[in-house]
Amino acid sequence: MCGIIGYNGTKSPLSVVATGLKNLEYRGYDSAGIALSDGGIEVYKQEGEIDDLELPESTDAACGIGHTRWSTHGEPTDANAHPHTDCPGRIAVVHNGIIENYDALKDDLSDHEFTSETDTEVIPHLLEEVYDGEDLVGAVQAVAPRLEGSYAFAVTAADSDGMVAARMDSPLVVGHGEDGNFVASDVTAFLEHTREVSYLEDGDVVSVTADGVTVHDAEGTADRPVQTVDWEADAAEKGGYDHYMLKEIHEQPRSLRQTLSGRVDAVDGDVDLDLDMPEQYLQSVTEIQIVACGTSYHAGLYAKQLVEDLANVRASVHVASEYEFNGGRDPWRTLVLAVTQSGETADTLSAMREAARAGARTLAVTNTVGSTAAREADDVVYIRAGPEIGVAATKTFAAQVTTLSLLSVFLGRERGRLSADEASELLENARGLPGAIQQILDVEDDIKGVAEEYVDGDAFFFIGRKLGCPVALEGALKLKEISYAHAEGFAAGELKHGTLALVTPDTPVLAVLTEGATPQATLNNVKEVESRGAPVIGVSSYDPAEKYLDAAFEVPDLGRLEPLLANIYLQLFAYHVAKLKGRSIDKPRNLAKSVTVE
Amino acid sequence: MKAVVLAAGEGQRLEPLTNLRPKPMVPIANQPLLEYVIDSVSDAGIDEILLVVGYKRERIQTYFGDGHRWGVDIEYAVQEKQLGTGHAVLQAEDHVDDEFLVLNGDRIITADLVEQLVEKRRDTAETVMAATRADDPSEYGVVTLDGDRVTGITEKPRATTAPSDIVNAGVYAFDQSVFDAIRDINPDPTGELALTAAIERHLDDEPVRAVRYRGLWVDVSYLWDVTAVTAQVLDELDDPIQNGVADEGAQVADDVRTGSDTRVGANATVRRGSALGNNVTVGANAVLSNVVAFDDATIGDGAVLNDCIVAENATVGPNTTVPGGPADVVVDGTCCESVDLGAVVGDNASVGGGSVLVGGTVIGDGATVQDGVTVSGRVPTDAEVRRG
Known part of the structure; x- marks a missing residue:
């Protein structure tokens, strides 16, 4: 790169x-x-x-x-x-x-x-x-x-x-x-x-x-x-912020309005993504494969659950560098989504080409007009997040998940598997994202306070279930890549199958306890780590959890998109921990923004 | 010449709108107050701006970035504590050359004023301030003049003793000497350094010239100014931009401004003097008169709202009524009588269906009003109002 x-x-x-x-x-x-x-x-x-x-x-x-x-x-x-x-x-x-x-x-x-x-x-x-x-x-x-x-x-x-x-x-x-x-x-x-x-x-x-x-x-x-x-050059300037990453975190309400603009009809439950895929083809599809790397992979994990839920079709997510088109799949009935912010990620491009060679239809989900992924795929949906300069992806994750949510609704509607009412509900939630994210940005000082309290943790564990799981993985990735602290994300239920051995009073645990993430089940895992003395920071819309949490961040009501809101807190937590540790936030060691080598 | 725009203030009288945003970011006809200042500065041919920011500065920085969209270069100086206008100007010291302008970031002015000021400065090489006529001079610094020379500034005189109705418009041209002048004054009893105090002290030995300004000069001090000034600005715009969509049977008056992805439901009516921000939803059959809705607001089906502010991401339930009309509103412990304020619904607040907000109701940010409640007066931030 x-x-x-x-x-x-x-x-x-x-x-x-x-x-x-x-x-x-x-x-x-x-x-x-x-x-x-x-x-x-x-x-x-x-x-x-x-x-x-x-x-x-x-x-x-x-x-x-x-x-x-x-x-x-x-x-x-x-x-x-x-x-x-x-x-x-x-x-x-x-x-x-x-x-x-x-x-x-x-x-x-x-x-x-x-x-x-x-x-x-x-x-x-x-x-x-x-x-x-x-x-x-x-x-x-x-x-x-x-x-x-x-x-x-x-x-x-x-x-x-x-x-x-x-x-x-x-x-x-x-x-x-x-x-x-x-x-x-x-x-x-x-x-x-x-x-x-x-x-x-x-x-x-x-x-x-x-x-x-x-x-x-x-x-x-x-x-x-x-x-x-039509990108603005101003997007390449820090505009008074100490770091591009913080600027980009704060841009999320605005960039998501762009992502949603003109695409959503919440009243009639319709989504318009300007795609050329015939309805018959979408109805015949038996599997949606998502190929991606890093943060985009986490967005893919989020989308997989929405696609299965809303479009009633099997979905699988593949780390692009591990991808092969195999397993007796029918290429004519497989749609492959390549999720890449830059549209130039070498691993994702080569997975996409592998799928195309096998005869599958490909759809790029990217931020970059004219990128290789956009040009090579059969079709493309832009996430419209605007340029992202910080190496740690923030606003593009939110825009990817949002775009993929719209795509899930679109697929559900085209396949006749999703009623207009159900579609409206998710689209109403999507429309509520900019305002809800701004609500979280408005309490940044609280998150900074919690970061100050726990900055010296030996390691950080992030747990969540269902849609909360990809967010736990993403939260941990963000923290490790910019703060160099040891951080791991887990499906909450997996903790007791090994990792619990690492939990001590000096390893804060961050738990996603929102709608879409079965918080009542995750609360049991919170109790597990608490009995080992670990402090628990909850990102929560689940009131019964409150008394078990050492610090709590409130997530506004937003249905299945609540875990995405939880992620905003985790971004800010990672940023403030890294800042307190004096790290090079926009340019972490050994990392580059888009990885164009395999 | 660089323009220094003071945008660090909180604007407590506009509470709850200023609990989450600084006063310069309060939108008037879908644009933050500060944007009117930046537009005017830019239109006057000035392309370097220093924004002195402080309270909730992220809101300003995220909106304006480096100024590219306005064709100007914007830099930022941070005033960590809001210790008065003089203190705010001191933050600019390392960022300006010999001559510069200072403007308030929360008053709507025109490019013409900026041009007059620059011209006068070029002609006289002396400190220049703008003076304009105000309806209520007791709110401002009243200026006494001898020709174009300023002979006195009286801060907020009692109405009966005001020497004239010519007031300080809050726009100046200075050189570096102003910084020492500010350092020379003592803080006022509230601990603040007022810029006007620094100017006033030297009136006798160093002449200060005034430019008389007769154009648009609007201050937004109170909540009801937000709706009134929005209506005034919309009235002056030739053809307000309507980016939103209106469903079948919906009527949106010509002078209403609507943002992107805003939708006015079937058979709804949006009357003159209203402005709807981005991503706003107005339900079917709703009737809005002089309503200012910020971004992401939702107004339910059949709601009838008059003289109302629905702030960012706030929700007004279906069939809620705000009758509007003159009301008495308490601001900072003072009762303001007979003001045109229907209701204010603060940021992220939610009003249930079928509620009635009596004239002058102010619902705090994040507050919740359950269905079918009649509310009056002030509801605090994050409070919950139930039917009792």
Whole structure:
């Protein structure tokens, strides 16, 4: 997982590329670098965060490419940082992805001098072999077919006008600006300069100069439509908050209004998701498979129960990296939902492709318009959460669960398994989400107080049943990824089958005790841990639980969506624990926002 | 020139609306008060704004972000304790250059005022303040003038002794010297540093110029101002935006403003002077006159509401009646007589079906009123009212 950006135009490429890298920092940040071309190639790169990168005061260069790295091949060192160059230092390359056959290619390049341990470095050396000093596009077109694996890379050469980029299975977008043109891994890299973008397809090679953009595919020049991105650049700024994560937690009422907007008719019990799937097909489906990773996987676990309940069809959830289409399933009657915030998660994409190869219909549930998942799936539903910069997913989890809830109602209605009245009830609850979440945000200080009290716990256990179980898992994931505290989530009933041995007076237990999470049963587990002396923090709408809780957070009434509200408390708890521990909340160690490697 | 907008205050007189949001975030015709200020500053060609925030600042930060949507750059300075307007201005010291404007974040003004102020500052290079006519000068700082020079400021004079009806509009142009002037004054008996006290002290040796302003200048001090000012603003908008949908037979007057995903049920009527925020539901056959509904509010079938505020995420049950009309309302221990306030239903509060809210009823945030109850007066936050 890395981020790349390239710019050619009338502004200083140094500052445009450096700011672009800052914007892409969420994609990785263990080393960074920039190459400028102005007759020669100047490279500035080093290990460490982008802010630490030593750059010249100014430059005359018209073209620059940059890279922020999250190590896969080779340690984060100055030498392994991108850009990489050929032997004479006339060609510079930045790359996101993995070149799987780089060992074999390196053998073919035995007379070249390699200076890093990266897979990427084969690209400039391969280009050196074929580049005649004029036709950089031709050189890239000659080299690209030799590369196996995934890539989005950008190249600039000492004597070339502009830069050339290529993509295969890694994201790459082109930005068309008034003061020059861009390529980048993600639109956030250049959103302050232009919103006019076009998305490249696999196999495309694009030539970008200050004046224009030309896309080449196997057939010749290709036309990739220019689209306007409606994301606001302000979403990439912290707006007075200490961390993006807290800002994004507070954005949830607003982002969920976007998620719901225009899709819900609570009076008639209808949902409109703008899907093209024929009713007969949806009626014939015998299984919904959900493939996802991390937080999206937890959203999938939530959705599985809603789908089975509301649409009366078997549903299964698969960790994408473990997914296989097997078990004698009928691909014609299996619908596969790929849930990925970025739409670029490599594991999820490869599971989705596996399902498509088997002949199943695929539906992407993503936040990112134009992402690979959105383009490759048979159909797509956007969660409309707006850009999320904090590495820990917060508002996108809420938006995923909400979108998947609407999808469950839609499926139930199309399949004739859900009455309009039942549908109305859940849709009324969905409509109540923004207000209910705001109610929780309004008592943030209480949660902060509880975080202060329990911050020094040896470990934290999160328990919940039914819809409360995925929320327990998500609550634990949030806490561990940003606070580095040991945290585990469990189905509440599982605690006594092993983990209870770890429970002590110094291991706070967080319990989800809401509607949709059979709180009366979970209350027994609360008593279990209490008798071992563990303090219990309850996130509850179940009054009888109150007297057993050391701290209680009240969840507003919202039916089956109450566990989703409980999750807001757990997000704030994780945030405040991490803050008290002084962690790097927006950029936890070893993690990157969207994981584009398998 | 950067504009410093003071938005840290709580606005206790607007309780319960200000229990969960600062006063600048109270919506008027679906826009927070502060947004009118930001729009005017931006329209006057100023693109750098410093918001001094404090009380419930997350609400402001989440709404305005970095200002991109308004075409301005917004930065934030935090006033941890609300110790007066002078203290609030001090928080800006590290963020401004030599010249800057200061505005209150809770008064509706026009871009014209901002332009006048900037122009006067450019011409005179002296401290400039705006003065405007007010109906009730005893609520404000009354300004005495000699030509365009300010000769005195009398804070909240008794109505009978007010030297004139020209008041301080709360909009200024300063340079860095104001910070020392503020530090020179002593806190007033309540421990606050008032900006006007700092200005007044130097009137004799350092001239303060006034610009006379005759445009829109609206303060929202009391709950009934929310409905009245909403009606006034809607009246001035040429064609209010109606993003909501109206079901069959529903009538929504032309000057009503409705937000996204708001729905007015079958045969319901929404009369002039009303504003419905985002994601608001109005039930079938409901009749609303001069009703301000904040985001996520729900108004049940057949409810009849007059001169009413239904705050965020609040629910008014079916067939609930608010007759409206002049009522006596107690604010901060003072009884205000004959004000046009039907009822206020606080944030997240819920009023059961078939209830009657007598004129001037104020239901606290999070409170619950059971079905079929007649309520009057003030219901505290989170209280429960049953039929007895």
